[in-house]
Every structure is written in C-alpha cells, then in structure tokens.
Amino acid sequence: MNGMHDIAGSDGFGAIVPDRDEPLFRNDWERAAFAFFSQAFAAGIFNLDEFRYGMEVMDPVEYLTHPYYAHWMHSFEYYMLQRGFDAKELDERTDFYLKNPAAPLPATRNEGLVELVETIVAQGGTARRAEQSPAGFQVGDVVQVDSSSPFTHTRRARYIRGKVGTIELHHGAFIYPDSAATGGGESPQHVYTVRFDSEHLFGSGYGDPRSAVLVDLWEPYLTPRGEAAAGR
Structure with missing residues (x-):
C-alpha cells in the first residue's frame, strides 16, 4: 500500500544523523513493547506480515511523529481488538502508564516463551516453504x-x-x-x-x-x- 512507511527511493527527508549514544530503549515502556511482540506472536494474535500491516495502517501524521515502538504498540492494539480483547481494559492500562510514566511494569517471566525466543535467536525462524509449483x-x-x-x-x-x-x-x-x-x-x-x-x-x-x-x-x-x- 502507498503509505508513509513506503519511502524507499524518496527524497526530501533530510540527512540521516545517527545518535552515537542512542540507548537501546529510551523508556521502560519501549522495553515492554519489544518483549510483548514475542508473546503476541506466540499467542497467535498476528503473524509477522500482519504485524507489519498493523503499523502501515497508522494515521500518516502519527506514523511520522511517534517514536518507533509506538508503531509496534499500534499494531498490537489493532490486532488485539480484532481478536476480541476488551478495548476498555486496553485503554485503562494505557491511560495509567501515560499518567504514571515512572510506574514500574509488572515483573513476569514465562519460561516457555523464554525457551521459544532462545531457540529462534539461536536457530532462526525461516519463512522458506516447500515449493508448490515449478x-x-x-x-x-x-x-x-x-x-x-x-x-x-x-x-x-x-x-x-x-x-x-x-x-x-x-x-x-x-x-x-x-x-x-x-x-x-x-x-x-x-x-x-x-x-x-x-x-x-x-x-x-x-x-x-x-x-x-x-x-x-x-x-x-x-x-x-x-x-x-x-x-x-
């Protein structure tokens, strides 16, 4: 689709100046968003291509003005609502952390998920499939x-x-x-x-x-x- 995400080959965006001291995560919520991807993927909320599409349907202004992991959060919410999650609960949780950015995130550890992620990191997760036709x-x-x-x-x-x-x-x-x-x-x-x-x-x-x-x-x-x- 011709959204704001598809800018390859375009000009007029200015020079790219990397931040040499850029931290891996700027806030704890970004760390949580990164971790949530594997949970949502393992739960069948979306596949990788759906995850990408969930970011592509963002409002163009929001896409350009929001930080990187906010794009991830949009995709999470987009598919969770489609899968029947409670919109009110999602809003309440989001609103709480917007008003209390320093509040600690819940400490959780899913051993099965940890094993899955470690396996994918070590062995990869190929999208190669058997050929169905010549x-x-x-x-x-x-x-x-x-x-x-x-x-x-x-x-x-x-x-x-x-x-x-x-x-x-x-x-x-x-x-x-x-x-x-x-x-x-x-x-x-x-x-x-x-x-x-x-x-x-x-x-x-x-x-x-x-x-x-x-x-x-x-x-x-x-x-x-x-x-x-x-x-x-």
Missing part, C-alpha cells in the same frame, strides 16, 4: 514489476513498480506476504533477486550508471519481458 523464471530472465498499487501489505516497494530488471538469483519458495498479511494463508511463492540499473530507477543523470539496485521479489510481482526490454 519456478516461472530462471536466472537471466528479463522481467517487469507489476505497477499496480495494492491497498494492503506488500513487499513490492513503490519505487520499483513498473520497472524492468534481470533475475540474478532464485531462492526457492517463501511465505507470500501479500497473502499472509490479510488472512489468506501462507501461499508460498518463488522468490528472486532482481537487478535494476540505477539510472532506470532514478532517471538519467540521477542514478549512478556504474551501479545497480538488487531487490528480492516474489513471483506474483513479476511478468516476463523480451530481451529487447532489457535496454529499456
């Missing part, structure tokens, strides 16, 4: 990215839509985020690394003619193009 493209194929603008979650960034590139790698099948984010199931699809010339993406004189951008894209995003199209 790959539609091969390395070297020239492809064009679908130019439509979806209303829901997608990993098809706005700045590559409609652009032509060449497949560099085939990775196998992975969970399809456009489906997983909207209750459509995992629907595994083949994923490819596609190479785009910088000048093709950003315009002659703007992209470095010696460089390229490589983007991992799911097969439904792509359509075949003739070799002549490789020259744009």
Whole structure:
C-alpha cells in the first residue's frame, strides 16, 4: 500500500544523523513493547506480515511523529481488538502508564516463551516453504514489476513498480506476504533477486550508471519481458 512507511527511493527527508549514544530503549515502556511482540506472536494474535500491516495502517501524521515502538504498540492494539480483547481494559492500562510514566511494569517471566525466543535467536525462524509449483523464471530472465498499487501489505516497494530488471538469483519458495498479511494463508511463492540499473530507477543523470539496485521479489510481482526490454 502507498503509505508513509513506503519511502524507499524518496527524497526530501533530510540527512540521516545517527545518535552515537542512542540507548537501546529510551523508556521502560519501549522495553515492554519489544518483549510483548514475542508473546503476541506466540499467542497467535498476528503473524509477522500482519504485524507489519498493523503499523502501515497508522494515521500518516502519527506514523511520522511517534517514536518507533509506538508503531509496534499500534499494531498490537489493532490486532488485539480484532481478536476480541476488551478495548476498555486496553485503554485503562494505557491511560495509567501515560499518567504514571515512572510506574514500574509488572515483573513476569514465562519460561516457555523464554525457551521459544532462545531457540529462534539461536536457530532462526525461516519463512522458506516447500515449493508448490515449478519456478516461472530462471536466472537471466528479463522481467517487469507489476505497477499496480495494492491497498494492503506488500513487499513490492513503490519505487520499483513498473520497472524492468534481470533475475540474478532464485531462492526457492517463501511465505507470500501479500497473502499472509490479510488472512489468506501462507501461499508460498518463488522468490528472486532482481537487478535494476540505477539510472532506470532514478532517471538519467540521477542514478549512478556504474551501479545497480538488487531487490528480492516474489513471483506474483513479476511478468516476463523480451530481451529487447532489457535496454529499456
């Protein structure tokens, strides 16, 4: 979807100046938000793609003016309300900590959750799935990215839509985020690394003619193009 989160390839936002002394968490509530992600995920409140979509539906002004973990909190509340949690209780808890920012958070430890997180940290949690059908493209194929603008979650960034590139790698099948984010199931699809010339993406004189951008894209995003199209 074309929300404020999709700013890759955009300009006008000024220089990025990292804070060299930035703490891992600025407040205890951020620490709690970070910890709550694994609890909500393990409880089935959302999957990873739904979690991302829950942030993308934020009001654009709130998205730009609220701190990073406030985006997480929005997604938590968005899906908890959908799953039937008590909105009044959520408001009361939120209101309490807004009025009492120094109040200590409840001390809890879920041993089963700790074990789950430690396993994922050590071994990872892959989105790779068994291939349901043969790959539609091969390395070297020239492809064009679908130019439509979806209303829901997608990993098809706005700045590559409609652009032509060449497949560099085939990775196998992975969970399809456009489906997983909207209750459509995992629907595994083949994923490819596609190479785009910088000048093709950003315009002659703007992209470095010696460089390229490589983007991992799911097969439904792509359509075949003739070799002549490789020259744009």
